[in-house]
Amino acid sequence: MMRLSDLRLPLTARIVGDATRGVDGVSQDSRSAAPGDLWAALPGARVHGAAFGAEVLGRGIDAVLTDVAGLETLRRSVDDLEGVSIVVVDSPRAVLGGISAQVFGTDSSSLKLYGLTGTNGKTTTAFILDALLTRLGSTTGLIGTVATTIAGRVESSVRTTPEAPDLHRLFARMRDAGVDVCSMEVSSHALAQHRADGAVFSVSGFTNLSQDHLDFHPTMEDYFAAKAALFTPEHSRSGVVVVEDAWGARMAQAATIPVVTVSSDAGLDPDHLLVREQGPKRFILHLAGGDSIRAASPLPGDFNRTNTALALAMLHAGGVSAERLEAAAEGLEVVVPGRMERVHEAAPLAVVDYSHTPDALDQVLGGLSDSGAPLVVVVGAGGDRDSTKRPAMGAAAARRADVVIITDDNPRTEDPAAIRATLLEGARAAISDGTARVRPDRLLELTPRGEAIARAVEYAGDSGALLVAGKGHETGQEIDGEVLPFDDRKRTREAVASRAARAATGRVQD
Ligand SMILES: CC(=O)N[C@H]1[C@@H](OP(=O)(O)OP(=O)(O)OC[C@H]2O[C@@H](n3ccc(=O)[nH]c3=O)[C@H](O)[C@@H]2O)O[C@H](CO)[C@@H](O)[C@@H]1O[C@H](C)C(=O)N[C@@H](C)C(=O)N[C@H](CCC(=O)O)C(=O)O
Ligand SMILES: Nc1ncnc2c1ncn2[C@@H]1O[C@H](COP(=O)(O)OP(=O)(O)OP(=O)(O)O)[C@@H](O)[C@H]1O
Ligand SMILES: N[C@H](CCC[C@H](N)C(=O)O)C(=O)O
Incomplete structure (x- = not known):
């Protein structure tokens, strides 16, 4: 238990209310704050944490760290601040780490x-x-x-x-x-x-x-x-x-x-x-x-x-x-889920990898292409993330692979078709400037992602290599606020097995 008055705080900090109040934990999210915590109500890009004050303080939490704007929000929105101690600083994020280290005793x-x-x-x-x-x-x-x-x-x-x-x-x-x-x-x-x-x-x-x-x-x-x-x-x-x-x-x-x-x-x-x-x-x-x-x-x-x-x-x-x-x-073995994970060893070689940047795609595909086997890549890009990397990702795929299948990653709140269009634009630019390895008729756009993987397995055939890029260890696909179950490793294994089963019965298409 640590008293608020014993915390090392910036000189400009002030404590409104009882400064001798003790805390034995620190939290910064209304959803996880618990009694005994110093709850940090932080300003954010979307919301000020203090907006959740009435709900949090109603749950028996009685110590808050915030800024002046947060104090004002609390005063406006909480009926009774009597019995609540509020540490007010200019930049709560900037002191939160130091305070957390003191309260949890992890500073030394x-x-x-x-x-x-x-x-x-x-x-x-x-x-x-x-x-x-x-x-x-x-x-x-x-x-x-x-x-x-x-x-x-x-x-x-x-x-x-x-x-x-x-x-x-x-x-x-x-x-x-x-x-x-x-x-x-x-x-x-x-x-x-x-x-x-x-x-x-x-x-x-x-x-x-x-x-x-x-x-x-x-x-x-x-x-x-x-x-x-x-x-x-x-x-x-x-x-x-x-x-x-x-x-x-x-x-x-x-x-x-x-x-x-x-x-x-x-x-x-x-x-x-x-x-x-x-x-x-x-x-x-x-x-x-x-x-x-x-x-x-x-x-x-x-x-x-x-x-x-x-x-x-x-x-x-x-x-x-x-x-x-x-x-x-010596002989060290390390498995990193979704990082260069060989989900099928040969005929075809199928690799799931978390390559979601132009450089990672370039390096991973560069390495896989050394084998000389026809190289197929399934690639998309996440929504609500750096949009300027997308054309470069499309171009990297086009420069390194024989078949490029552009699909969805985690579109999040963005229009998936618009994301794919930007990747395609980059891939087509590489074809136009003569730096592409992919032929124009081998640059495809295909959704949903499961279909893209299945088609890629067909293209890889018995002798090719396949990279399913971008989602690695992830077990869900986020579309418009909803996370649906999706695992590249599972889907790729299933697609390879399904093709093998069809090959066994002579029903594989080329
Ligand atoms: C850009 C970024 O990193 N933003 C993070 C930041 O958001 P923010 O400051 O805008 O906060 P906000 O969402 O407006 O919320 C303000 C305050 O209200 C609180 N709040 C919010 C809602 C609620 O119901 N209750 C509540 O208490 C929040 O906890 C926060 O303290 O603080 C939030 C609270 O912790 C994070 O959820 C949020 O991460 C977002 C969701 C995110 O996607 N971050 C990713 C990009 C990220 O951090 N990635 C890196 C890895 C990148 C890489 O190398 O690949 C990472 O370290 O994970
Ligand atoms: N040293 C490296 N140089 C270039 N690319 C790399 C390197 N190491 C890993 N990669 C590629 O980057 C991908 C992500 O690797 P890893 O998860 O180790 O990185 P990270 O920095 O933790 O990424 P993130 O922050 O997005 O989780 C790998 O799947 C691989 O494609
Ligand atoms: N740590 C990265 C992971 C990106 C993985 C990719 N699957 C995506 O959703 O963009 C990020 O949050 O930007």
Whole structure:
């Protein structure tokens, strides 16, 4: 239990009502606030949390953190504020992480944190880190898009990076469950919204930056700046930055904490040099200082060598020797749901992958096309998300695949046909400028998504390769506010099995 008057607050903060009131939790959403919590009524893009004041305060919650606008809303809409203590600050989001850390006692936690940011590769690298840490003997925690785990117990995740009160509550639960190390994804939304405040990462890693989220960030510069905030003393003690593009080089320069760089380009003079060995997965990481780690990526896709090297370099920065890391990486097996997941091994090879950016599509299809087999892709784009990435996604698919089937992802509240039209526009532009691999008659638009997958399986035939892109681990499709059950992995397996059954009876069409 902590008294409001004992919280470290900004000098401009004031407490209306009883300042000695005690709180033993923090929450920020009316739907999850519980008695004993300091409930943060936050201003948002859609609504001010204080609008839910009457309902929340009627449930026995008697401590609120808000801003002046929130205080006014509460005064207007709640009959009786007598007996309610209200902490008023200029920017409640900006203090929420620090306050949550104090209330949950996670500000001086013994939990060691590894943080990951970047456009693509956070989830995968966090899973690899977690698997390595487990092999190294740690009791681990994991926080990210696909799942949250606490000492081996798996829970579902609501978003990539939880809101600050939920995050610190999780840290406290991890501490109580004996977790000593946690690997965590830190999205740019989270950094911009102070969701990771009050957490200090021992080592943070940067994977890459490419186009995404330009609905939330006005420019790539703003997106970069949000991610760069992780590499400051407020958030991290040290960092590892992958330098495979100009953004990586800039991140290493912008960092105001000690960072080491990892790259496969010796010309960039990285601290750690990644040298690919024969075969699709093996590599040597030559560490600054002379040691090296020989390892293999546990997942297919050339980019997963980079993700694995990043995980190893982060653990090395966290104090684990090259020798122990090489032993931990030996024969490592990692399955990341919906990331390069081979749902059918051959005839045809069918892969489900969460590629929902132009760069991810380009890289994944580039890798799959190395096999020489005809390559089919099913692709769409999410509604209410960066619309400017859609033409580039269509173009990437057209440049890399022999058959492109444009379909729906999660249209959310947007018109699905309009989303598909933008992808088609990009694919057609690639055909017009001569950079496409797909023939015009092999560029198709097909819905619903299940039909698109079934048709793609027909095109892949017995000898092709198929990528079902964009939804990865997701088990639902969001259409106009409703989430309908849909799992790419299940649908793809079913379509492959159905084709095989028809082939067995000689009823397969070409
Ligand atoms: C752009 C963005 O991230 N917005 C998040 C933000 O919304 P907001 O500030 O506009 O808030 P709002 O919806 O207006 O609500 C204001 C306040 O009222 C509260 N409220 C709202 C409704 C209600 O019934 N009761 C209630 O208390 C909300 O909890 C909030 O505190 O705060 C809300 C409350 O936590 C989030 O739900 C919302 O996430 C939206 C739904 C979202 O889709 N976010 C995605 C894009 C996101 O965060 N993605 C990244 C991963 C990106 C990646 O790397 O791929 C992530 O970390 O998950
Ligand atoms: N290092 C990488 N470089 C480029 N693409 C990658 C890399 N790692 C993964 N990808 C691609 O990006 C997709 C998403 O990967 P992952 O889920 O690991 O990233 P993420 O950063 O967690 O994404 P999100 O924030 O959207 O959940 C993968 O399915 C793969 O297609
Ligand atoms: N974390 C990403 C996931 C996108 C996945 C794709 N299936 C979509 O719905 O756009 C986002 O929220 O933008």
